Amino acid sequence: MHADAIKCVNLSRDFRSKGKTVHALKNVNLTVKKGELFGLLGPNGAGKTTLIKILTTLLLPTSGRAYVYGYDVEKEFRKIRPIINMVAGGETSGYGLLTVFENLWMFSQFYGIPNKTATERINSMLARLRIQELAKRKVRALSTGERQKVNIIRGFMTEPLIVFLDEPTLGLDVETARMIRKFVKEWIAENKERTVLLTTHYMMEADELCDRIAIIDRGKIIALDSPAELKKLVKSDVSINLEIKPAIKLDWLSRIDGIVGHTAAHQDGKVKLRLVAKDDAVVGEVVSGIYKENGKIVSLHKDEPTLEDVFLKLTGRGLE
Amino acid sequence: MNVKNELKAAMWLEFQIESNWTSPLIFAIYNILKPVGAALVLVAMFYVVVGAWTGNSLAFMYVGNAFYMILAQTLFSIGWIVHDDREHYSTLRYLYISPTPYFRYLVGRSITRYSLSIVPMCVLLLLGLALKIEYRFNLLLLTFALILGFVFIVGTALLISGINLLTARHGGAIGEAFAGIFYLASGVVFPVALLPGWAQQIALVFPTTYWFSIIRIAVLGYESDKFMGGFSVPDLCLYLTTLSFVYFFLAYLLFRFADTLARKLGILDMSTTY
């Protein structure tokens, strides 16, 4: 069997609409090894879902090549489909009038799983995700979190070699998201042959789960390494969190030398500012700038560098 | 937002949904071909029995069918709205929480569909000349019928929408199927006099029975249905007006009941496709 679970070579994908061309992926080169939990981190519209669609045989590349378990996504898609599965966040798959068990059973049939095996797997996974009591409930009566747990079971019950998770915890509560992350970690640890490709724009999720991460922005991979190595990119920098009241203008920040990047979130008449700077020296200048704008600092503290800071440093923008 | 703007927005939406999938020419053909197909079935049925392409019975069924198309096409279109909003576009919940009452939104969309259905009816009447149908139009009576027709057709659309709020989306065209009630019981393509006595009494409850009778008088100049021929034109108009408004009012009440029940049962945004 081939060594690489996924391999992309100069992979590009364009979308054309009304005379305009959008370059969703630009010359992506990527290798994911078997047994890896690989993350694709990037903001909305970065090209993550496009890449997943290509790798799951739903979309063809405009140029370049992509291989899943050594099979070409363009020519050998029939060999890929039995060994993969996918789960997307916010998905409403199946039929609302079927029960959870029936929906899962139906999908198991599309993978040719015998009845007895399908029943055993479904029951065992329902128990594992602590939703056995939902087996006989109609899918249309499920909450968002419950529905996503069912989707997770749908994606994993066929025992694929590679699972593609596209924002699997999107819009979920903390507890459900945590349970899904735990499940994914345990699943991949059970068998060295298993691989997961996860896309997310939650940096904490990528940091917690992934062996390696590719940071993708505007269709290009701009960094690829383990979370620890990626964070080294901002090791010498300083990350500072500020909370300012009221929500003042911050366009002057970009004129200060030494600021690598910043993100600002406006909320309840306040602004939460995160700065990545080359050193502490900029703090004085930032503070006086805030006072000039008649802002008041509610809190200020230094922070450990995160993957978001890496993204900020590489692109000058935040992930959200 | 005032009522006029709300209706305008709903009318615009209906037109977009109905027409923006294709070019204006294809849309025009589409709008006409279906009613023409339905008329040709009747013409062929007439031909295989009578062996001719013209006759009084043909005029009866041809004109009835041409105007029935307004009813059928409006109900066909409106019959899908709730299921489409709920399960296709997933917009039902957002429409519900907007300041425009969903009922008013349905009325707005019905206005457009009803108006669009008048065009193929005119084309059919024109094609009727080839079948030597002799028209003796009473435009005042025809306008009166078309206005009242809108009232009970929208009433029926509301009734169907109310039922749709509580039921699953099935494959077929339910609005059109519903229109079949009137097709059978209102003397559209055959005289009410042919129905059994009990069915004739039911026919008298529907505003459509009076509507089609008025239509025939307004278009052909006579009513050949012996049963409906017993009514004078003022009586027909009175019955049509009264029943149309009673019908609309009852349909509105039923829609409101279904609306409340759907929210009570928590099925307003259910997914039922299978």
Added chain:
Amino acid sequence: MNTVLLNLRAIRGRAYPRIVGLIREPSWIFWETVLPLLSISAFIYVYRSLNAPPMYEGFVVLGGVMTTYWLNVLWSMAAQLYWEKETANLQLYLAAPMSKMSILAGMAFGAIISTTLRATTILLLGIFVFHVKFVISSPLLLLLVFVVALLALYGMGMLFASLYLMWGREAWYLNNLFQEPVYFLSGQYFPVKALGTFLAAAASIIPLTLGLDAMRQILFPESIPWGFLNPWIELGILSVLTVIFLVAAKYALDRIEYLGKTKGTLTMRWQ
């Protein structure tokens, strides 16, 4: 894995919601059985108003029975892949290893069961309410024509399902458009020979046309002079049509999947 077994299981999987849906959402009985009976009754009264011989009422019942399948093909087969795309199931079907034809076959199987129930109701209405008398002159030929006509019809539905997927929202309108003109061209309630040889021959591409014509001749022997072709020849043509439609459906499905993957429209909703 055994491919045949995989696809048989996939057919069973997709047919399941169709069959379960009939039990769980019984409102279809009202919409799809009771209401269509009314318009069929209306057409029977049309013939009565013309003082037509009883045989013609039988044409309406037979046409009504076969039309239920045609409507089912249009609304529950042809438009279904488009609907699956809109409800986000299609991408999961496409990414699964079974043949996509199995999904269509599963849908068809489930749909035939529900439609047969409806068709039977219409038949019973014809026999018990309108006293239509059928004379089955050749039971074997009748069965063969019925089964092959259905296969051809659902084969056509499979082909349409693929094409509609490419046409997107237009599919819904095409369904609506096809209904009445096909009623006319296929001779739904009257002998298709009345349309003239040229039009009747052209309309024979619709499996309903020859299926109905053959069955009319078998069930109402006095209508044989109105027959378009010999029923055995019609059976032969229907068999050829079945093969053509199924092969074309397979080709179209593969081709459209490829085009969809190229253009990126397979998973794009609301288009």
